[in-house]
Amino acid sequence: GGGAGSGNKFLVPGATVATMLMLGILHARRLYDDKKVEDRKEKGIEPEFSPDVKASFMKLLPLRSMSRFWGHLMEMQIPVFLRPTVYKAWARAFHSDLEEAALPLENYASLQEFFVRKLKEGSRPIDTDPNCLVSPVDGKILQIGEIRGPGALIDQVKGFSYSVSSLLGTNSNLHINDLEEEKSEEDLSGVVDVPGAKSWWCVSLASPKRQNPMSMRPKRGIFYCVIYLKPGDYHRVHSPVDWNILRRRHFSGRLFPQNERAVQTIRNLYIENERVVLEGEWKEGFIALAAIGATNIGSIRLFIEPEIQTNKPTAKLVPSERPDERMYEPGGTGVVVKKGEEVAAFYMG
């Protein structure tokens, strides 16, 4: 028994050392990979799509259960005297700016409350130029551009793209197609698709030679902007323009991580992940905003529809084809939202 006892005596410390060693090696490998990414960026080498074994391994992980467990952990109440220490440690680790928090740190009962904090009045002045779109979130611009030609693709990263219709939903108001020659100008007129109305958006990407040169209407293109929010960023979503939100689509999907390494290695990241799409119209025509969740930040709440539930345990393993869709005020003008107004927030878990 003694031998076995002494064997057991070394088991726990041995396992602990081995785990710490493994975590240390993983962390060092992570630092090395990040250093490589930084070096490439400094040399102006644009990251390219390079799927690896880890990415395919991701599909096997119970990401949704991990995400929901993380959410429960983040909602645990922290004793008041410990709150400033915990939130300062979080701010140091994720480069958050504590000065902007609207409330004293003691007022945030949990890390979740701190994560979805409001900012002090005036922390984010809204550009009032009527001809500009403003950023709806704090973050880093990953991709911007104009969508051209058939397929209407957006780059996930150099070497891999996805289609707008798979991001927004195949029954989006945005019909991307190349117009035939005989379509007249009025077919291009975009009037919002509202049940009962006799009109619909047809936003063509017909090549300029096909569009009627004599028409007085300004030609319109479709543009996109992809913004990545780091864990330490302010995570409320504001309105980029004055617009009417006409419909909401919720795709339950998966919860792959969304960090820069994931963008470069996981195929179809944005069109497989859980996301909420708000679609409507602004003074220049169609506009849509897709809020896409990740493993650690898997929940999206809408201030215009508080009852919506995301990151549910029952979400189908295989991303459901048909998203859950809702028309706001069918037949009406939808929900009118001003530029800079809060429309949603990301939550952890």
Place this chain on the structure above:
Amino acid sequence: STVVLVFQAPVSEMRNGQAISNFEFSVRNGDKVKVGEAIGR
């Protein structure tokens, strides 16, 4: 997490021999942005 904006806006075109410049982004890939800052005009 990630936010993707997709929107319609006027494109640059020639009219009566004049170039009318329309929507242009005021940010580039890799830029840090904050809520409320212009990303295009």
